[in-house]
Each structure stands twice: as structure tokens, then as C-alpha cells.
Amino acid sequence: MTSPPAKKESRVGRGATPRPQVLVIDDEPQIVRALRTILSQNGYQVVSASRGEEGLALAAASPPDVIILDLGLPDMDGITVCERLREWTRTPVIVLSVRDADADKVAALDKGADDYLTKPFSADELLARLRVALRHAARWDGSRQESAVTAGPITIDLARHEVRRDGEEVRLTATEFRLLAYLAANANRVLTHRGILSQVWGPQEGDHVEYLRVYIRQLRKKLEPDPERPAFVVTEPGVGYRFLADD
Amino acid sequence: MKTAVLVTRPVVRYLLAALVIGLTTGVLRWWQADRGTALVPLLYLLPVGLCTAFLGLGPGIASAVLAFLAFNYFFIDPFHTLTVGRAEDTAVLLVFLVVAVVISQLVGRAQAGLAASQAREREASLLYELSTALAGLTDAQGIGQTLCEQIRQTFRARRVELEVRGVSDAASLEAAAAEAEGPADGPAHEVMALQTARGRLGEIRLWLVVPPLAPSEARLLYTFASQGALALERAWLAQAEQRARVLEESDRLKSALLSSVSHELRTPLATIKAAATSLRSGEIAWDSTARRDLLGAIDDEADHLNRLVGNLLDMSRIESGALRPRRQWNLLAEIVAGVVQRMQPQAADHVLEIDVPEELPLVPVDYVQFEQVFTNLISNGLKYAPPRSTISIRASLETPEAVRVQVSNQGPPVPDQDLARIFDKFYRVTAAERVTGTGLGLSICKGIVEAHGGRIWAENLPHGFAFLFTLPLMWDGAPPPRVPVEGESAG
Numbered sequence: 001m002t003s004p005p006a007k008k009e010s011r012v013g014r015g016a017t018p019r020p021q022v023l024v025i026d027d028e029p030q031i032v033r034a035l036r037t038i039l040s041q042n043g044y045q046v047v048s049a050s051r052g053e054e055g056l057a058l059a060a061a062s063p064p065d066v067i068i069l070d071l072g073l074p075d076m077d078g079i080t081v082c083e084r085l086r087e088w089t090r091t092p093v094i095v096l097s098v099r100d101a102d103a104d105k106v107a108a109l110d111k112g113a114d115d116y117l118t119k120p121f122s123a124d125e126l127l128a129r130l131r132v133a134l135r136h137a138a139r140w141d142g143s144r145q146e147s148a149v150t151a152g153p154i155t156i157d158l159a160r161h162e163v164r165r166d167g168e169e170v171r172l173t174a175t176e177f178r179l180l181a182y183l184a185a186n187a188n189r190v191l192t193h194r195g196i197l198s199q200v201w202g203p204q205e206g207d208h209v210e211y212l213r214v215y216i217r218q219l220r221k222k223l224e225p226d227p228e229r230p231a232f233v234v235t236e237p238g239v240g241y242r243f244l245a246d247d
Numbered sequence: 248m249k250t251a252v253l254v255t256r257p258v259v260r261y262l263l264a265a266l267v268i269g270l271t272t273g274v275l276r277w278w279q280a281d282r283g284t285a286l287v288p289l290l291y292l293l294p295v296g297l298c299t300a301f302l303g304l305g306p307g308i309a310s311a312v313l314a315f316l317a318f319n320y321f322f323i324d325p326f327h328t329l330t331v332g333r334a335e336d337t338a339v340l341l342v343f344l345v346v347a348v349v350i351s352q353l354v355g356r357a358q359a360g361l362a363a364s365q366a367r368e369r370e371a372s373l374l375y376e377l378s379t380a381l382a383g384l385t386d387a388q389g390i391g392q393t394l395c396e397q398i399r400q401t402f403r404a405r406r407v408e409l410e411v412r413g414v415s416d417a418a419s420l421e422a423a424a425a426e427a428e429g430p431a432d433g434p435a436h437e438v439m440a441l442q443t444a445r446g447r448l449g450e451i452r453l454w455l456v457v458p459p460l461a462p463s464e465a466r467l468l469y470t471f472a473s474q475g476a477l478a479l480e481r482a483w484l485a486q487a488e489q490r491a492r493v494l495e496e497s498d499r500l501k502s503a504l505l506s507s508v509s510h511e512l513r514t515p516l517a518t519i520k521a522a523a524t525s526l527r528s529g530e531i532a533w534d535s536t537a538r539r540d541l542l543g544a545i546d547d548e549a550d551h552l553n554r555l556v557g558n559l560l561d562m563s564r565i566e567s568g569a570l571r572p573r574r575q576w577n578l579l580a581e582i583v584a585g586v587v588q589r590m591q592p593q594a595a596d597h598v599l600e601i602d603v604p605e606e607l608p609l610v611p612v613d614y615v616q617f618e619q620v621f622t623n624l625i626s627n628g629l630k631y632a633p634p635r636s637t638i639s640i641r642a643s644l645e646t647p648e649a650v651r652v653q654v655s656n657q658g659p660p661v662p663d664q665d666l667a668r669i670f671d672k673f674y675r676v677t678a679a680e681r682v683t684g685t686g687l688g689l690s691i692c693k694g695i696v697e698a699h700g701g702r703i704w705a706e707n708l709p710h711g712f713a714f715l716f717t718l719p720l721m722w723d724g725a726p727p728p729r730v731p732v733e734g735e736s737a738g
Contacts, residue, residue, distance in 0.1 A: 102615060103573065120553055122546070173733045193575075210576035210609050214730040217578060217605075228601070229588045235581060238573070238615040 020134060021062070024048040025055035025081065026070035026096065031119075035068065038123045044130070052076035056084055063091060066133050069113070070096045071104050079107050086112035092133035096121075102238040109192045109239065116190060116239070131247075132188040149184040151232045151245040154223050156184045163223070170222050175200065179215050180223075180243075183233065187245035190236050216241060257305070264298045264306035268313040276321055284322045288343040291318055295347045296354055304355030311347035318343060370467050373401055377471060381478040387411075390482055391422030394451075394475040399424040401471070402464060404453045411441065411449030411479065418483060420449070436460075439468050441476040448476050497566065500672065507686060511555055515548035522548075558687045561619070562672065565694030572613035572698050576728060579603050579610055579617075579642050579650065586621040587640075590629075597629055600639035607642055610650055611722030616695045621654070623688035624714045628656030632711070648720050655713035666705045692716075 020043075024035050027050045036046045047064065049055035052073045059067060067085065071078030082093055092114040097105045105116050114136065115129045147159040153166045158181055163170045172180065179200045183191065194206045201211055216235075220227040234242050271294045275287055291314040299307025319329055323336045331337045377397050384390045395407040406425040413419045435452035437460055442448070451472055453460075460468060522541040526533065533541070564570045580603040587599050621640070628638040636657035645651035661669060670693040672686065696703040696716045703716040720727050 120549060175733060208728075210728045210730050213576060213578045213581065213609065214732065217581065218732070228584045230584075235585050235614075237585065237618055238613075 019043055019045045020065040021045045021047060022130070023055065023059055023064035023067045025050075025052065025067065025073065027051065027072075027074050028070070031070070031096075035126075038126065039130075042127055050074075052078070052081045055081060059085060059089065059091070063089065065091070065137070066130055067091055067093045068096060069093050069108075071101060071108060072098070079104060079111055082108050082111045082113050090137065092137045094129055094133055106192055106194075106239055109190065110194055114189060136186070136189055149187050149243075149245050151184075151187070151243065153225065154232060156180060158185060165223055172219075172222065176215060176219055176222070179212075180219055183241065183243035184245065187243050190240060190242045192240040194240075196240060212241075260302045260306045261309055264302055264310040265313060267294045267298055268310050268317060271314070272317045272321060279322065287322050288318060288339060291343070292347060292350060296350050299351040299354040300358055304351065304359070307351035307355050308348060311344065311351050314347055315340065315344045366463060370463075370470070373467065374470060374474065377401075377474055378478075381474065384478070385482055385485055387420050387479055387482045387486075388422065390475065390478045391420045392424070394471070394478070395422050395424035398451065398453065398468070398471055399426075402453060402455065402460065402468065403457075404455050406454040408435070408452045409441070409449065409475075410452075413448075420479070437465075437468065439472045441472050441479070443476045443480050445480075448479060451475070500566065503672070508555070508559065512552065515551045515555075518548040519545050519552075558691060561691045561694070562687045565691065565698070570616075570694055570698050572616055572695070574611045574613055574699075574722060576609040576722075577612050577614050577617070579607055579652070580605065582612075582614060582617050583621055583640055583642075586618050586625065590622065590625055593626070594629055594638070596634040597632065598635070598637040599625070600637050602639065603642040607644060607650060608720055608727035610718055610720060610727070612699055612718065613695075616698075620692045620695050620716075623692050624654040627688060627714070628654065628658060628712075632656035632658035636711075645717055648726075649717050650720060651715065651717045653713050653715045655708060655711055657711040660707040660712055661705065663707070666707070669705055670703065689714075 022039055022044045024032055024039075024046060026032050026035070026048070029050075032048045032050070036048065039046050047058060047062070049058050052075050055067075055069070055073075058064075069078055069081055073081065078095060078097075082095070085091070085093060093108075093112070094115045094117060095105065095108045095113045096117050096119055097108075098119050105118075109116060114133050117126060117129060147157065149156045149158065155164045157163070161177060161181075163172055163177070163180065179196070182196060182199050193209050193212055197208060197212060198204075198206045201208065205211065216233060217227075220230050220233050224230045224232060232244050234244055236242055268291075271291065275290060279287055295307065295311045295314055298310035302310075316329065319331065319340055320327060323340065324332050331340060377394075380393050380397060381390055384393060391409045391411070395409050398404065399407040405427075407423065409420065409422045411418070411420040432454070436455045436458035437453040439451045439453070440447050441450060451468075453468070522545045525531070526538065526541055561570070580601075583601055583603050587594075587601060590599075625638060625640070632638060638654070638656045641653045641655075643651055670689045672690045692714075693703050696718070699718055701716050701718040703714065706713050706715060
């Protein structure tokens with residue numbers, strides 16, 4: 001398992017700012033119970049639904065800040081819920097899946113889900129993903145579009161097309177830069193193979209995972225302190241890649 | 248059909264018989280002019296016999312009667328009339344007629360017997376051909392196809408169709424053989440039921456070049472149909488037996504699984520339960536180190552349980568043939584590096600050495616499944632090899648179309664007779680108490696590698712032990728793609 005990004009603040013928005021609201025759509029009472037405890041202890045408000053339709057209705061009635069969606073719902077396909085949500089809202093969606101449902105996970109991500117967690121997951125992981133999703137949502141609201149991303153020794157200046165490692169400029173090819181820029185602009189979020197390929201190479205190249213394999217290797221060689229143990233451009237097995245940036 | 252009767256049309260045969268007797272009469276008249284008539288009736292018997300032999304019984308008898316008349320007309324006094332003057336001539340004539348007819352009948356019957364036995368021989372050889380063709384087949388579709396093809400050739404049919412409608416899809420079948428592509432024109436000329444002891448299976452339809460079939464051919468077709476029905480029944484019985492065996496095997500597997508699993512699952516559960524209840528009980532104030540230890544144990548054992556459940560699921564998927572790799576072009580080096588990175592904590596006591604050359608082509612594999620193969624092979628090494636020894640992972644190009652991977656450790660050798668069996672489910676070389684695990688790891692590796700068209704085996708090395716596997720590089724006939732890499736131009 002990849003280690004979660006360093007935890008800077010364990011609780012979100014205590015005090016002046018309202019507590020972010022999390023909508024949990026899951027039919028397993030034990031999971032909901034555990035999530036409710038963990039999340040409310042960490043400064044979130046929790047609303048839960050045990051069915052897809054109910055979840056969609058709740059999401060419309062009182063728009064949450066983030067949605068945790070289980071893919072195995074009794075009444076409808078989690079992927080469909082994701083699709084229906086994306087018809088009208090950009091609220092971040094984190095899907096929960098079991099280990100053997102890679103294809104579903106990827107389908108949900110391709111349909112607009114923001115991140116995923118494989119059951120069983122740790123609370124740290126969950127909280128880290130929630131923070132990333134909320135921060136990314138805030139960025140999309142246009143309030144703060146960052147032009148520089150830092151990850152350990154790596155700094156990427158998206159506006160000036162400049163990449164540095166330990167202060168020294170790293171020379172990248174045009175495609176390498178486009179790939180890194182896309183990863184960095186979505187720092188800490190999981191990006192599917194298809195998503196990356198169609199953004200960086202074009203929608204018609206969505207199936208050419210081999211490009212990605214080779215270019216990711218190139219990027220790691222140029223950026224990672226130890227390319228054999230990548231710490232920043234990390235593989236999400238069977239799903240895609242994630243760029244781990246500093247918080 | 249080929250028989251002794253040379254000419255098939257009856258009129259022609261009778262005419263030929265008449266011609267033969269006419270010619271004989273001419274020759275005899277020229278020949279007996281100065282020799283008398285004593286030998287004439289004897290000499291007439293020859294053409295009569297030949298006519299029967301070569302033209303059939305009817306023309307034979309006709310030739311006998313004709314010969315009798317000609318003999319009477321040309322050679323018995325008074326000549327050129329059918330009246331007979333002398334009593335002894337009457338006797339000669341009558342004896343001649345009787346002898347000629349009897350010969351005709353004898354020869355004809357022998358001829359018919361010969362023809363019948365030849366026909367039987369032919370039928371037998373056709374049936375033999377059919378049963379040889381069917382004997383090697385075990386699948387119903389193949390049997391149906393062969394049956395259609397054999398019937399088409401034997402009966403010179405333009406098209407043969409076979410249709411079986413069973414209670415289930417597994418017992419249904421459609422097959423056809425035709426001279427030319429395309430659907431049949433018009434209704435079938437001949438329909439034959441496929442019948443077994445348990446009832447009607449289906450039917451065979453024939454479109455012939457020259458309909459209809461002769462009675463003997465219809466009989467042969469009936470025999471073909473019964474043979475085919477038997478072969479189909481045999482195939483379905485074999486299938487049912489196979490299913491029963493699989494069920495039996497899976498039953499056996501399940502009970503082995505249950506005993507192994509209940510033990511394996513309870514161990515981590517016991518730890519979790521003990522740790523959780525300790526933390527909950529209000530009787531002891533745990534210091535922070537002890538708390539952390541207990542919580543750590545819960546976390547670790549939960550992961551362990553998760554892996555066990557994952558292994559069980561994988562195994563049942565491999566068993567049921569539901570393990571479908573989601574193939575993509577992958578870099579082996581990336582998979583191996585990911586596994587090694589993730590296993591670092593468990594492998595802290597060992598040295599992991601990786602040699603996966605960068606210039607290896609891309610491999611068409613399921614990333615997640617091969618992560619698992621490497622994880623299982625490495626953890627096997629971690630379990631059996633002594634601490635501080637080296638586990639090495641090497642990959643190389645075996646042929647231009649296959650890559651070969653070796654995961655070796657410095658553990659103890661495995662007896663040669665066990666080398667193949669270590670990939671069996673629940674098989675353990677070492678006593679189960681010494682090493683934890685479900686005994687499924689290696690059989691999962693085997694299942695995954697084979698699902699990718701590869702082969703896995705184990706070998707003893709001079710100073711250790713190695714797992715090896717090969718993987719084909721071709722994917723649906725396509726070689727690994729080469730990704731064009733552009734030149735550097737920052738910005």
C-alpha cells in the first residue's frame with residue numbers, strides 16, 4: 001500500500017469554518033458506523049444513505065462537500081450513481097471497492113469519480129484522500145489555481161514550463177512535460193491510464209498504455225531520487241498513476 | 248453401386264441377351280452345316296450362362312427361352328418351323344429348356360448372392376469408416392460435423408443438416424455439411440430421425456443429387472443415424488462424467504480448504520480478538536507502548552486476514568476458470584520494483600537483488616496479477632531461506648518471442664520428486680506447523696502464469712532454489728510495441 005501523504009492537520013475546519021459535510025452511500029451498517037465515528041471525530045459532518053436512489057436524493061437536497069460511494073449497492077450500480085451525480089455536480093466522489101473489482105473501480109474513475117479506496121482501508125488513508133478531494137474541489141472553484149507544485153526535491157512551475165530537482169533545472173521532452181504537468185495539476189489524485197492518455201496524447205490514444213509505461217519510466221529516471229523506488233510518481237496497480245506532492 | 252450387372256437399363260439388357268442368342272445361332276448354323284446337330288444344345292448353354300452372369304436373372308431366362316426357340320426353329324427337323332417331328336427331338340428340346348433355365352437360375356442366384364455380399368461388405372466398410380471417424384471424437388459438435396460430412400460423402404448429397412434439440416443448451420447441437428456455401432434450397436429430400444434407447448434426439452436432413460434413396464441406401468442411412476446417435480450419447484455421458492469428477496474434485500478441495508482455512512483464519516482472528524478485548528477492558532491502564540503494540544498487532548493481523556481471503560478468492564477463481572487477465576502492455580521492471588518496494592518491511596531480514604534489464608520488451612500481462620505472482624514467489628523465499636540470504640529476481644529474453652523470469656533464493660533444496668508438486672494446492676514440502684500460509688500461493692502463481700500462456704516450474708540450484716517462468720511476448724499475434732521516444736526540447 002502506498003503511504004498516505006504526511007498528515008499536517010488531523011482535523012479539518014474546526015472552529016470558525018463550518019464542518020465539511022460528507023455523504024456516505026453504503027449499504028453495510030458496520031462500515032457506515034465506523035466511517036461515522038472516524039469522520040465525526042475528525043471534524044466532518046456525516047450524512048448516510050444505504051441505497052443509490054436515496055443517496056442521489058440526499059446529494060440533491062443538501063449538497064455535501066464530498067461523497068463516499070460504495071460500488072456494491074443493492075439497488076443500483078455504483079458506476080451509474082457516479083454517472084448520474086456527474087450530470088449536475090462536481091462534488092468530489094471517493095469510491096469504495098473490493099480488491100477484485102479493478103474494472104469497476106477504473107470505470108467509476110473514468111465516469112468522473114475522483115479517487116478510490118480498496119476495502120479494507122486504513123483511517124489514515126481515508127482521511128488523506130478526503131483532504132485531497134476537498135482541496136482539489138476548492139482549487140476547481142477557481143479560488144486558488146496554483147501555478148507551482150512542489151514534491152520533495154521537485155518543483156514544477158506550470159506557468160513557466162520549468163522543472164527543477166534540488167534547484168537544478170531538469171530537461172524534459174515536450175511530451176514528458178505535458179505528462180508531468182497533467183500529473184502535477186492533479187497532484188495527489190489518482191489518474192486512470194485512459195484519463196492520462198487522452199489528456200496528454202489525445203482521446204484517440206486512450207488505449208495505448210505502453211506509451212504511459214515508457215514515459216513514466218523516463219520521468220522517474222529524470223525526477224526521482226531513486227527511480228527504482230519511486231516516491232513521487234507512484235503506480236496505482238491496475239488503475240493508473242498518482243503524483244504525490246507536498247500538502 | 249457397383250455389381251456384376253454391367254448394364255443398368257433393363258430394356259438394353261434384354262436386347263443384349265437377344266443379340267447374344269442371335270449371334271450364337273448364326274455361328275452355330277455356319278458351324279453345324281457339316282457336323283450334325285448333336286452338340287448344338289450343349290453349345291447353346293454357354294451364351295445362356297454368360298447372359299445370366301453378366302446381364303442378370305431375367306435376361307438369362309429370356310436367353311434360355313430364346314435359345315430353345317432358335318434351336319427348335321433352325322436345328323430340329325422340320326427346319327424353319329416350331330413343330331417337332333420326332334419324339335426324341337422333343338425330349339432333347341425339353342431337356343435343353345429345363346437345363347438352360349436351371350443354369351440361368353443357379354448362375355443368377357450366385358450372382359445375386361455375390362452382389363449382396365459385396366453390398367454388405369461395402370456397407371460394413373462404410374460403417375467402419377464412420378465409426379473410426381467418430382471414435383476419436385469426444386465433443387458433440389465434432390461428432391455432429393463428422394457425421395454430416397460422412398453422410399454427405401457416402402450418399403453423394405448436396406447438403407446434410409443435423410439438428411438436436413436437447414433439454415439444455417449443452418445437449419443441443421446443430422451441424423451441416425454442404426458441397427457449396429449457402430442455405431438449402433427447398434425442403435429436404437430425406438429426413439432420418441436420430442434415435443437412441445432413451446428416445447428421439449433429433450434428426451438428419453439430406454438434400455440429394457438424385458433423389459430418392461434406394462431401399463438399401465435408406466437402410467444404410469438408418470444405420471449411420473443410429474451410430475451417430477450412439478456417439479453423441481457417448482459424448483454427452485462422458486461430459487456428464489467429467490462434470491461429476493470436477494464436482495467431486497471440488498468437493499475434495501472444499502473440505503481440504505475448510506480444514507486448512509479455518510486454522511489459518513482463526514490465528515489472526517485470535518490475535519485481533521485478544522488485542523481488541525484487552526484494549527477495551529477497563530481493568531488495566533495500558534501504557535502507550537503496550538497500546539501501540541496491541542493496535543499494531545490488530546492492524547497487521549487484519550492485513551494478514553485480508554491476504555488470506557484474497558488468496559482463497561483467487562484460488563476459487565482459478566479453479567472455476569474465471570481468472571481472466573486484464574492484459575496491458577507492461578514493463579516487468581515496473582511491476583518488480585513496485586512489489587519489492589511494497590515488500591521492503593517484510594523483507595528487512597533478507598537482501599533483494601533485482602536484475603531486470605531495461606531493454607526487455609513490454610510484456611502483455613495483467614499488472615495486478617503479476618504483482619501477485621512476484622509477491623508470492625518472493626514471500627515463499629522469505630519463508631524458507633535463512634535470514635540475511637539473498638533473494639534475486641532476474642529476467643531475460645529467452646527467445647525473441649518469450650521472456651524468462653527467475654526468482655531464486657538460498658533456501659534448502661526441495662527433493663526432486665516434489666519439484667512438480669509444490670505447485671499443487673495445499674502441498675507443502677515442510678511440515679505445515681513450521682511455516683504459515685494456506686499452501687495456495689504457488690498454485691495461484693501457476694494459475695496466473697498459465698492463464699497468460701506461460702509455464703512455471705521449480706529447480707534446485709547449486710546453492711539454493713529457484714522458481715522459473717516463461718511468458719509469451721506475443722499478444723493476439725502482435726509483438727510488443729516499440730514506443731517512439733522523442734528528443735529533448737524542454738518547454
